[in-house]
Amino acid sequence: MRATRQHASTSEATMNVLIIYATIEGQTRKIGDHLKATLEGEGHRVSAIDATVSQDVPAADTFDAVIVAAPVHAGTFPSTLRRIIKGAAKTLMARPGAFISVSLSAISDDPSELDEIGDMVEAFSNETGWWPVSIHHAAGALKYTEYDFFRRWMLKRISAKEGGPTDTSRDYEFTAWPKLDAFAIEFVEQAPVLAGKI
Ligand SMILES: Cc1cc2nc3c(=O)[nH]c(=O)nc-3n(C[C@H](O)[C@H](O)[C@H](O)COP(=O)(O)O)c2cc1C
Known part of the structure; x- marks a missing residue:
């Protein structure tokens, strides 16, 4: 049986986490599945939606935090994901959100490459009306x-x-799995504090 983690403060309470992702070549699905397992391992409850399969987002009172993950393909994020996030933006904005971009640009040493991905995330938010409080740029696969x-x-x-x-x-x-895990764990642990600011 897995040992139960001792939670030192309310910010480490068990959280209901919603993960929404889209994938074209499969790497972002692998990231979504991996994060689900990681966060469940931390004692959280996680449900995951593959936007390329389902467009149904549950009501805001069923989750405490949302993580959206999407790959960059030809300079943008998949239209299936843009559609689901735009349709559910009001629901999603009721909770703290994190965005994980998945790209090849994330392997570059040139900071301007990451700036470009940052601009894509901003364009995504402008289009969908959903603004994450935290953003992580993950490297994908070839x-x-x-x-x-x-x-x-x-x-x-x-x-x-x-x-x-x-x-x-x-x-x-x-994909740097330990960095990705650290980002997701920290975001979810801070979500109760962030929620108080929404
Ligand atoms: C057709 C295609 C276009 C891509 N375009 C870009 C791009 O413009 N910028 C970038 O940084 N990565 C680009 N990539 C790399 C993907 O972001 C990377 O392979 C990622 O792991 C794909 O995620 P997925 O498997 O979930 O679709 C592209 C990949 C493919 C297959």
Whole structure:
């Protein structure tokens, strides 16, 4: 049986966390599933919605905090996710929210690459009306062996621009799982404090 964590203060209470994500190549689903397991391991209750499968967001009184995760594809986030967040923005804004962008730009040493992702998140918020209180830029994956010819060519170019690998004979995963976990755990633990400011 898993040991129960001792909670030192109310900000470490068990939380109901809603995760909403969209994926095109599968890495953000892996991130959503991973975060669900991590937060459950911390004693929280977690439900996850894959926006590419369902567009139903539960009422605000069923969750205490929301984490939205989305990959960057050709300079923007998937339209399925933009639609679900826009439709539920009022509900989601009733609770503290965190946004996790998933991209190749996150592997770059050039800070302007992350600034670009920051601009995309801002455009996403302007479009949807949902503003996260916390943002994390996670590195995604390169699945060269699964792409068709055009995607492989395109991703090789993007990867070269970010200083990433261009050997297309194998796949690469760049997601820094411990950093991602630390971000999510800290956000959820601070959510009760943040909720008081909404
Ligand atoms: C067709 C395509 C376009 C992409 N465009 C970008 C891009 O413009 N900027 C970027 O930083 N990463 C880009 N990426 C990298 C993805 O963000 C990365 O592979 C991520 O892990 C994909 O997440 P997913 O598997 O959940 O779809 C692109 C990937 C693909 C396949």
